[in-house]
Amino acid sequence: MSIRRLPSHLVNRIAAGEVVERPASALKELVENAIDSGASRIVVRLSGGGIERIEVIDDGCGMAPEAMHLALERHATSKLPESLWDSGEIQGVTTLGFRGEALPSIASVATMTIESRPRDADSGWRLVIDNGMPAGEGPAALPPGTRVIVEALFARVPARRKFLRTPRAEYAACLDAVRRLAMARPDIGFTLEHDGRRSLNVQPGEARPDRVAALTDRALIDNAVPIYIAREGLVLGGIAGLPTFNRGIADHQYLFVNGRPVRDRLLTGAIRGAYSEMLARDRHAVVALFLDVDADQVDVNVHPAKTEVRFRDPAMVRGTIVSGLRRALDAAGHRSARPTADTLAMWQAEPLSPVAPEPPAESWWSGREPGAADHVADRRPTFAAAPPLARAEAAHDPAPGTTAHPLGAARGQVARTYIVAEAEDGLILVDQHAAHERLVLERMRRALAAGGAPRQALLLPEVVELDEPACDRLEARLDELTAMGLELERFGPQAMLVRATPAMLGQSDAAGLVRDLADDLAAHDEALALAERLDHVAATMACHSSVRAGRVLSVAEMNALLREMEATPHSGQCNHGRPTWVKLAHGDIEKLFGRR
Template sequence: MNTHSPHIRPIIRQLDEAAANRIAAGEVVERPASAVKELVENALDAGANRVDVTVVDGGRALIRVADDGCGMTAEDLPLALARHATSKIDGSDLLAIRSFGFRGEALPSLGAVGRLTITSRAAGADGATISVAGGCIGPVRPAAGNRGTVVELRDLFFATPARLKFLRTPRAELQAIAEVVRHLAIAEPSVAFTLSDGEREVFRADAEQGDFFDALQARLARIMGRDFIDNALAIDAERDGVTLTGFAALPTYSRGAAVAQHLYVNGRPVRDKLLTGALRAGYMDVLASGRHPAAVLFVACDPQLVDVNVHPAKAEVRFRDPSAARGLVVSTLRHAMVGAGHRSSSTIGTETAAAFTSEPVEAVNNPQSRPQPSLLARPTAYAAQAPIRPTGFAETPEVAPAPPAQDFPLGTARAQLHENYIVAQTTDGFILVDQHAAHERLVYERLKNQASRRAVTRQALLIPEIVALDEADARRILDLTEELADLGLAIEPFGPGAIAVREVPAMLPRLDAGALLRDILDDLSDGDVSDRLRGRLDAVLSSMACHGSVRSGRRMTLPEMDALLREMEVTPRSGQCNHGRPTWVKLNLTDIERLFGRSG
């Protein structure tokens, strides 16, 4: 209902400073985690080597951030609580920003919605403290303390009680705060961080030594786990003044949600659609549906090339040349996946070993829990355990030993199980390969290589294959006639809703054209709009590869299996199939011996 009347002129009023600060706080301080982010960023901007965060009741009752940075003088404290007062910039160039903060809004906003106390001491000066509650600033008073700053925020949102209704449980708010601290701890690996809830330490990261790359690797191992580092590819690239560094996990080390993605621009944690889209595109044809890549990536460039003054929360950025930044991320990630070759996540082998376990872990890991023969008794014991020969059967000759496993990364083929799984022996264990998934990737990479050179050899069909579709789908396929021709598939219309397939790629002579065209239609429906052309071509090639690869159920000879293994070792991205599933898993001898209780 419209409560305004054209006959009543509304009065324009100047809001007082307290109301203005509360409105600004709504943009800057969304929840306790937002307050922690602003205060920790201030500490980092002050050159802190250590930041300690304490929260009570999920940040509602207390947020305390202590640092050992440069500190402030008594004269600085009132200015720190004034809106748009900052030491980070002089205001002459809003694109020359090299710090986390620059707006001068955080402290006055926090003081407008809570009870804020700042105690600080600069080198060579006396300590001082100042308090503000609901926008009312108190006097500066002397205070004792070490160099640095301690900020205490109590009773958050007491001045805006409506905001309290939107907060989640204390546990959920603490988790959000922990995530903020982790993000910033990754950005500054040489700084020590702690987070406690007043009773226990929730998070701790000691300062890491070495250059940034070494310190980052150690910090990520602590925060994201050793498995991430063991299965991550080092990223280091530069183009047109923009650098990209960090770590990106193998496709087979993926997650069910985007919780392991940390993106930074000039050291600032960001949630940027351009970069997340580029990250997704970099893994476009190597990631399973519904899976998300794990990566920590740092984009660095001249501050003049990126605008961080897009939103008060400073989580969004805008690049002067978005295509250059996006292109660098996509091409670097794809190049890294190519360089990874046949690598697959080491965690898959661990999961495989766990799947084999058939008795309680305690028994498996404790061979002493079962009787063991002495060293002198073992020959007799082993002889007693030998299979009993049935009477009445002739002696069988000794079976010739298998040739030794050569030192190939994927070993030497020994057998085929269930007409789909290749067993290969390595010097320190064995490999299990999904023959269909592996060959599908090999064919796909061959097709992509040929397509990039417009060199796909075509073979004419003796009798064209006629595929019936509905008219809309037929038009969609016919719109791709030229692109499909580049991929070795020659089609033409054959009446309403029908398509004639006249030529197919020579490497896929037994192609089921009807099934292929229907799969192409499905793949196009799932394509990424931002990569439509590339995605369209790759979707077609992927469908071709799936239809033309070695099928499950086909018996293979040992030489054929070995040839497949050798080709996998030299083919990019062969550690996962076109759909992102692993093509092979490895069990080390130590894992196998543990399964049989022989690790004691």
């Protein structure tokens, strides 16, 4: 069998398999070219989710006819500076594109029309390529800039076409691609239309937080904290949603490296680590992180799609992200996500239950038969309210004021679980158990930072039976567990002896605590650094602190809990990511009662 060179059109189709996986990837390449051209406004029009037609219009520098022909050759690019042509290094590339593969790859699997006019030219030029073959060219009337039209993507490659999803799903992927690029460049205006309907329109020159909120969720502005940290050539900026402002999928995490949208496991893992013990495991943070790093410290040439990167010092990058996020979330203090309209809709007037009326008094003592009017009255129901389920102490002393404290002053307790407090600007409801769980975790962290948590010796050591691997994992972490106040000792192949528990946990379930710790170590031990392992251990221990669950609290105890929450970082959410308190502003209360 002889070795032969592949024909150029087949080479382009093979390359297209890596660069153009679906309409969204083709659209991404075209919009990146528009950004690199210096455009101030980019318009995208789609039909059939981008399968039938993709149109990208920009007001950038434009191309002369000879440049248009050259752009359709593989590995021809204008984006490498002269210094890099000689050195052969591409780490210094600052443009989004640089490989010279996108246009020829797209043109090999679709009908592509390019119209372009340089800013100093009197007219433009049109070039048409039909699945890799020239199909015509000539003058074109258009303003300075470039318009690229891609039609019938994969129409002549049925093996690829059948793997495309529905137009609705392909449109969603296209929208996400444009959204991420628009987020990276708030200095550029973006418009996206699908089947004649405008679905995205942002103006140039917006502030980055406003652009992020406009493209994700307007509520993010009120439920996020800003991020900024600079360390050893790394600069991290952006915004991070409060832990209680979360989502069920990770699609609301937007990551950028040197202005390039990326999907990187290192970065997503760092986000997960920063939010650990503040989110439930099936919930995901909402963040937009912009990482700027020296060009020689990151490799953007990992994959033709350019969505993956590699860092020269991944540990420092991860540490910067984790510390930057945690510092920002620490500054949020006791903040919690504001209730949404859906939350308010859950409030409704409690229905009054009908109660059978007593017969008229006269018919019992007058000695006469009840008349017709009495029978009618007998059938009219009266209404009685359900008995109250809350408690409040008698106000022997003047009620404390509300102006000096963000979480207000305690007024009562509901179902032995929820504290009702009055703030200056609304009503506060606090889940006392969830709040106390967070407070215990933060106390343990502070104690650990100060040299170790106090412990309480058991009068009778407790034996906990486990399988041998679980005992091995616990035994390997005895020093760390001791620092957290849990004193364990190996007791045979399949048992651990508990001699002391953390004092701040009170009367905890020692056996349940040890079993949960063994499970956590099995799930996270090898993947986490020491500090993160200790956080997991502390969180598991705090979960066993249930001293305030179902406990009747005095007003003084309620207020003490509120004051500690105000002074404790992350107290707006429990260790599982649920909110510890919610506020109904005066305006919300007025809406509930129809006053506004």
